[in-house]
Amino acid sequence: MKRRSRGFLIGGLVVALVATLGGMEALPGRDPGRADQAAGSGKDDEGGLLSRLGDAARGLVDGGSGRARPEVVSAGLFRAEKPLQGREWPPQKRVRELPGERTANTKTFQLSDGRTQAEISSVPVHYQDAQGRWQAIDTTVRPTSEKGYVQGNRTNTFTSLFGDTSKDLVRFEAGGR
Structure with a gap:
């Protein structure tokens, strides 16, 4: 059963690869500038099997063909938008630890400019005492x-x-x- 489904998967990937990279432009009589031209026929072939498979495969790789793409990517910027220049923060000093912010794996510090900074550990650095307060191990x-x-x-x-x-x-x- 697994070999059979693996065969279908490999076959589908080969067809998608041929449709995408098989060189529709490399066929004789095809104008590389026209995506709607069938290979060698000179006629429009928007519904041809290879054309549809190629468009589907390209859509999987580049996010779709001709569809509206989301303007925001995970970094919060439009794809073509350059990120703003980073601001260099002056060196800050830790003023004090904030014991009320402790967890088993974190320490939180107040910085001299008012921001906070957290140290996160992969192993516990605090334990809870009998009163439920986090104490240093x-x-x-x-x-x-x-x-x-x-x-x-x-x-x-x-x-x-x-x-x-x-x-x-x-x-x-x-x-x-």
């Missing part, structure tokens, strides 16, 4: 007063505790588990 292991454990860290998205006996060598907690 710190992976430093420090002495702990947790019973049975001598070292630990609670400033991450999970808690890690390290014991001094093989019975309680290590413990990881996340979400109360």
Whole structure:
């Protein structure tokens, strides 16, 4: 079944390629300046199979033939319109971090000219504390007063505790588990 549909697909692509690039202009008696002229006949052939296939294939590649094209492209400019000269911003300094704008993967800073700048990380840089505020992750292991454990860290998205006996060598907690 897959080979059969692959054969139809390849056949359709070959026909479209021949119709588009097959050189309708290269045929004898064809005037390259006239798109409506049939190959060698001197008559109009707007409805011919090769002509329609070629127009359809060209329409797929260049956005359509003779149809109204949208004036705006993704950058917000008309295709022929040149972009405006960019403005060079003077170097800015970070004034302060905005802790209320934090997320697990972002830090937001206030710049000296009033704009904001965000640092986005692919890995978490903050964790939520018991009050729901975002705090900076710190992976430093420090002495702990947790019973049975001598070292630990609670400033991450999970808690890690390290014991001094093989019975309680290590413990990881996340979400109360």
